[in-house]
Structures are given as C-alpha cells and as structure tokens.
Amino acid sequence: MLMRDVLYKLTARGKVEHAAIYNFNGEKIANTDGVELSVDEIKSLMQCLTDQKKQLIQMKLAGNSYTCMHHTSPNAFVGRADQTLFVACKCKKSLVVGLAHTDSPGSCIYEITKFGSQIRQRGY
Numbered sequence: 001m002l003m004r005d006v007l008y009k010l011t012a013r014g015k016v017e018h019a020a021i022y023n024f025n026g027e028k029i030a031n032t033d034g035v036e037l038s039v040d041e042i043k044s045l046m047q048c049l050t051d052q053k054k055q056l057i058q059m060k061l062a063g064n065s066y067t068c069m070h071h072t073s074p075n076a077f078v079g080r081a082d083q084t085l086f087v088a089c090k091c092k093k094s095l096v097v098g099l100a101h102t103d104s105p106g107s108c109i110y111e112i113t114k115f116g117s118q119i120r121q122r123g124y
Helices: 003-012 039-050 108-121
Strands: 018-023 028-031 056-061 064-070 076-081 084-090 094-101
Touching (some): 003 028, 018 108, 039 076, 076 108
Antiparallel strands (some): 018 028
C-alpha cells in the first residue's frame, strides 16, 4: 500500500482532516489534499520539536498563525489557530503532520501520534 493511500485511510476516520509526511529536509513524501508546507516551515517544526525549552511558541504555517506547545510525548508538537488544530509528530526519518477542525469527533492528536509511532516502528 502506498503511503498516500495510508494517509487517506487515516483521514477517512474523521478525526484527522488532512495529513502529510515530510522528510527532515522538508521534502514531501506523501500528502492528502489540504496540506502544503514549505521547506522552511518543516525545518522550523523540526527545530521546535528538538528544542524542548520553550513552552509556548507562535508559528505561522500554511498561512495560519498557530499557538503551539509540546505534547506530553517528546516527539509531538500541537498548535491551534482559530478553529484548526495542527499536530506534528517526529519519527525516525520523517515528520507526520495532521490538521483537524476543533469540532472534529475524537482526537486528532491521538491519531497522529499513534500513526507516527507505527511508522517509526517500521523505520520511517
């Protein structure tokens, strides 16, 4: 199964609206419609994920200004902009990104971190 198909399966559950996987250089591996982050945005996310000192961070991603913080998992980063949630999960060789509406059923954070841990176990 292609990674793009796996992402669409992830979004079909309704907890995650859009998802993407990028390598650490900011190159897109796979994505669903609705997620387009620049190389600089991915590099900024990677820097935030590795720097655990800052508690709250303002970050502009895909044209939205998010207030972000580290999740309880050291590999996850969560942000909110108006009615949109943003989740990034660092894996071995990639970064999983998910977007959801705040009124989405269930937890986008759980889905993305679970998906991230699954592909991390597979070496991505």
